[in-house]
Amino acid sequence: xxxxxxxxxxxxxxxxxxxxELEVYRPPDEPMPSDPAGVEVWVPPFLAGGDTVGLAxxxxxxxxxxxxxxxxxxxxxxLPDAVTLCDARGVHSGPVSExxxxxxxxxxxxxxxxxxxxxxxxxxxxxxxxxxxxxxxxVLIVGAGAVGEAIAExxxxxxxxxxxxxxxxxxxxxxxxxxxxxxxNADIVVVIVPLTPQTRGMVDAGFLARMPxxxxxxxxxxxxxxxxxxxxxxxxxxxxHAAVDVTEPEPLPADHPLWTMENLxxxxxxxxxxRNLLILAYGLVEAQLRRLLAGEELINVVSDGY
Numbered sequence: 001x002x003x004x005x006x007x008x009x010x011x012x013x014x015x016x017x018x019x020x021e022l023e024v025y026r027p028p029d030e031p032m033p034s035d036p037a038g039v040e041v042w043v044p045p046f047l048a049g050g051d052t053v054g055l056a057x058x059x060x061x062x063x064x065x066x067x068x069x070x071x072x073x074x075x076x077x078x079l080p081d082a083v084t085l086c087d088a089r090g091v092h093s094g095p096v097s098e099x100x101x102x103x104x105x106x107x108x109x110x111x112x113x114x115x116x117x118x119x120x121x122x123x124x125x126x127x128x129x130x131x132x133x134x135x136x137x138x139v140l141i142v143g144a145g146a147v148g149e150a151i152a153e154x155x156x157x158x159x160x161x162x163x164x165x166x167x168x169x170x171x172x173x174x175x176x177x178x179x180x181x182x183x184x185n186a187d188i189v190v191v192i193v194p195l196t197p198q199t200r201g202m203v204d205a206g207f208l209a210r211m212p213x214x215x216x217x218x219x220x221x222x223x224x225x226x227x228x229x230x231x232x233x234x235x236x237x238x239x240x241h242a243a244v245d246v247t248e249p250e251p252l253p254a255d256h257p258l259w260t261m262e263n264l265x266x267x268x269x270x271x272x273x274x275r276n277l278l279i280l281a282y283g284l285v286e287a288q289l290r291r292l293l294a295g296e297e298l299i300n301v302v303s304d305g306y
Contacts, residue, residue, distance in 0.1 A: 001019055001020050001292070002021045002061075003040070004042045005285070006046070009278050009282075010285070013282035014285065015286065019293065020293070027048070028051060039062055040061050040062060046069055046277075047068075053074055053078050056079055062083050064288070066288050067088055068088050068091070070088050070091070071195060072087045072302045084301055085301070086301055087302050088284055091272075092271075092272040095271060095272040096220050097147060099270075100271070104155075104190075107241055108132040108137075112262075134158045134160060137161070138160070139155055140165065140183065140190070141165065141190045142189065143165070145166070148166075165179060167306075185212075186211065187214075187215055192221050195225060199221070202225055207230075215241070218243045218244070219243075220245055221246065223248035226248065228258075235261045235264055241263045242265070245271040246269055250269065
């Protein structure tokens with residue numbers, strides 16, 4: 001079984017498995033290591049999309065694509081029916097949930113303001129405008145999957161009031177149709193949904209208008225989940241705050257108005273980019289290869305865009 005992986009480190013992180021031939025391929029910068037027609041399992045680079053997806057058409061023996069990202073939006077609907085697409089659900093839960101807690105605390109305690117002041121050698125102590133605290137905040141998590149649950153687990157010790165929303169209702173989780181009634185009672189709204197036709201643009205002007213004055217929006221999903229123009233308008237008014245790791249467009253152009261918003265904490269799509277990411281990712285790859293060799297069902301199979 002020929003398997004293409006995107007990192008030399010994968011050869012070290014993956015044990016020798018009987019019948020598995022590993023080859024490293026990093027498109028589009030490197031030549032193909034062999035004839036792609038014999039590839040049965042492909043692990044594309046992290047966040048690969050665009051032309052990379054089209055390479056699947058050159059792999060007639062392809063059985064499985066194992067993504068290293070939790071999101072599969074670039075791949076859904078673009079693969080032959082015989083190919084099983086699997087995402088990296090669970091791999092990014094720890095890193096993304098840590099990022100979420102970090103930016104919530106950073107936003108509430110106005111850390112970006114102080115960082116800018118430090119760069120200007122300016123003592124920005126304002127006794128009459130104290131920073132806020134996370135304790136007691138009402139947090140609405142939109143997307144109650146693996147990452148959403150990890151976020152809830154890490155926020156719990158801060159004494160917050162948690163409300164969860166998912167595609168369908170279940171015990172302790174509200175259905176997405178209830179969002180309009182829930183948004184007005186949230187101090188912090190964390191969006192961690194996959195990008196699908198249903199979630200594209202879900203955070204629009206109406207969604208934002210329902211959030212209370214002074215509320216914080218956190219986007220750890222995809223940039224296209226949020227209507228950028230609507231977000232710019234709310235931030236420009238000063239009514240809301242936001243912390244985002246993703247934008248639309250991405251990368252954000254140098255002249256985009258989001259760069260100058262003082263009530264925005266912006267990071268460049270790095271929430272899951274941590275030092276041990278490859279260890280976590282290739283642990284999943286190994287588990288999937290062992291399932292294939294044993295004839296067992298794969299996990300994290302993408303169905304209906306999720």
